[in-house]
Amino acid sequence: xxxxxxxxxxxxxxxxxxxxxxxxxxxxxxxxxxxxxxxxxxxxxxxxxxxxxxxxxxxxxxxxxxxxxxxxxxxxxxxxxxxxxxxxxxxxxxxxxxxxxxxxxxxxxxxxxxxxxxxxxxxxxxxxxxxxxxxxxxxxxxxxxxxxxxxxxxxxxxxxxxxxxxxxxxxxxxxxxxxxxxxxxxxxxxxxxxxxxxxxxxxxxxxxxxxxxxxxxxxxxxxxxxxxxxxxxxxxxxxxxxxxxxxxxxxxxxxx
Amino acid sequence: xxxxxxxxxxxxxxxxxxxxxxxxxxxxxxxxxxxxxxxxxxxxxxxxxxxxxxxxxxxxxxxxxxxxxxxxxxxxxxxxxxxxxxxxxxxxxxxxxxxxxxxxxxxxxxxxxxxxxxxxxxxxxxxxxxxxxxxxxxxxxxxxxxxxxxxxxxxxxxxxxxxxxxxxxxxxxxxxxxxxxxxxxxxxxxxxxxxxxxxxxxxxxxxxxxxxxxxxxxxxxxxxxxxxxxxxxxxxxxxxxxxxx
Numbered sequence: 001x002x003x004x005x006x007x008x009x010x011x012x013x014x015x016x017x018x019x020x021x022x023x024x025x026x027x028x029x030x031x032x033x034x035x036x037x038x039x040x041x042x043x044x045x046x047x048x049x050x051x052x053x054x055x056x057x058x059x060x061x062x063x064x065x066x067x068x069x070x071x072x073x074x075x076x077x078x079x080x081x082x083x084x085x086x087x088x089x090x091x092x093x094x095x096x097x098x099x100x101x102x103x104x105x106x107x108x109x110x111x112x113x114x115x116x117x118x119x120x121x122x123x124x125x126x127x128x129x130x131x132x133x134x135x136x137x138x139x140x141x142x143x144x145x146x147x148x149x150x151x152x153x154x155x156x157x158x159x160x161x162x163x164x165x166x167x168x169x170x171x172x173x174x175x176x177x178x179x180x181x182x183x184x185x186x187x188x189x190x191x192x193x194x195x196x197x198x199x200x201x202x203x204x205x206x207x208x209x210x211x212x213x214x215x216x217x218x219x220x221x222x223x224x225x226x227x228x229x230x231x232x233x234x235x236x237x238x239x240x241x242x243x244x245x246x247x248x249x250x251x252x253x254x255x256x
Numbered sequence: 257x258x259x260x261x262x263x264x265x266x267x268x269x270x271x272x273x274x275x276x277x278x279x280x281x282x283x284x285x286x287x288x289x290x291x292x293x294x295x296x297x298x299x300x301x302x303x304x305x306x307x308x309x310x311x312x313x314x315x316x317x318x319x320x321x322x323x324x325x326x327x328x329x330x331x332x333x334x335x336x337x338x339x340x341x342x343x344x345x346x347x348x349x350x351x352x353x354x355x356x357x358x359x360x361x362x363x364x365x366x367x368x369x370x371x372x373x374x375x376x377x378x379x380x381x382x383x384x385x386x387x388x389x390x391x392x393x394x395x396x397x398x399x400x401x402x403x404x405x406x407x408x409x410x411x412x413x414x415x416x417x418x419x420x421x422x423x424x425x426x427x428x429x430x431x432x433x434x435x436x437x438x439x440x441x442x443x444x445x446x447x448x449x450x451x452x453x454x455x456x457x458x459x460x461x462x463x464x465x466x467x468x469x470x471x472x473x474x475x476x477x478x479x480x481x482x483x484x485x486x487x488x489x490x491x492x493x494x495x496x497x498x499x500x501x
Binding site for chain 1: 285339342343346347350351354357382385388389392393396397479480481484485488489491492493495496
């Protein structure tokens with residue numbers, strides 16, 4: 001797996017361009033598998049040399065090895081697992097991968113929003129993800145953040161969205177990136193030209209494509225006879241990082 | 257990571273000592289740059305009280321207290337939020353927490369979940385989300401369970417629980433407020449799981465299983481990731497067990 005080649009040291013050594021390449025490769029793993037190095041360069045507006053340099057930085061022999069590693073990449077498919085990994089090992093790799101691929105600029109942007117006086121509208125469709133959003137709401141309240149609005153009902157949320165102005169920001173979480181009601185909400189926000197912060201998985205999904213600030217997570221799905229469940233733990237970690245960053249900035253600001 | 261304050265024994269503490277310790281925990285950075293008189297003024301105690309507190313926790317005086325605080329803070333860099341450093345630290349803490357989780361207890365809990373028990377889950381205030389998450393996910397995996405977030409209702413319902421019940425209480429603290437509930441549940445031979453802070457001494461004689469959600473270092477109390485990790489571990493093990501069947 002590609003992620004096995006990444007560690008914090010390597011990630012720190014990546015330039016902004018290289019980070020973009022990495023993100024792109026993750027989001028579009030399936031397509032990139034069939035891209036030539038020229039096509040990838042074209043998609044990202046970089047030279048083939050840049051792509052090669054990127055591969056070398058990851059300590060790969062070249063572009064072919066990169067494509068080879070992408071072959072097994074299907075983060076949301078709970079395929080037949082050949083070797084049942086240790087429980088703790090699984091949880092660990094999901095968290096590690098999610099945190100290692102967080103981008104500083106995304107974090108900075110969302111912290112700016114939290115620091116501003118804009119109204120935050122929290123929305124998600126599903127039941128389990130709702131708990132994660134409640135957690136975010138709790139954290140914001142716990143530091144006294146004003147203007148935090150949480151919507152359980154989709155109809156109410158759509159109704160409020162009609163009156164969104166540039167003073168509003170939308171926060172959404174979606175485990176699939178496709179959930180209809182959340183997607184509709186993001187669409188409404190886009191029409192009104194307001195910022196949307198979305199937490200979605202590492203696959204190409206419409207919600208992420210519309211959102212202005214994106215956080216991505218890795219998750220594994222469990223399937224039993226009647227339903228499918230994705231671990232939300234990585235999302236809790238993303239929220240924690242956002243929050244800690246916000247806290248630190250506030251502390252630093254209050255000292256001045 | 258060396259957290260001096262976690263090793264402090266609060267056995268001989270009086271109310272004032274707890275007040276001081278609490279303030280230190282909530283405002284480490286402020287105190288690290290304060291003068292003795294300033295801290296005394298804020299807490300409405302005398303200089304001597306603070307010195308006495310320092311000696312009680314094994315330090316020579318106020319200067320050494322500030323030194324320990326600064327040591328601690330250098331691992332949580334307030335001045336420059338550096339994402340990579342923060343991620344590193346987060347992962348280190350995460351690994352440490354995982355290593356320290358008692359997997360034996362987790363396995364026993366999963367056994368119970370696989371059995372014919374009534375499962376009740378309670379968490380209020382800051383623990384409410386963890387409790388809700390636990391309940392929703394277990395239900396998704398076809399394990400019925402009942403969520404009670406109101407303590408009064410927990411009291412009334414627990415009166416009628418019997419030995420075929422597993423009651424899980426999630427708390428961010430020592431859970432002393434649950435003492436009566438826990439005692440009466442024990443009389444009914446209810447199996448009790450408590451997820452909370454390490455020194456929940458008063459509850460200890462009555463609970464069957466304990467998992468620590470160690471609020472590490474100086475992360476604010478409202479960050480509940482550790483409780484979520486514990487719940488996730490239980491869920492993963494439960495999922496594995498039921499998949500095999």
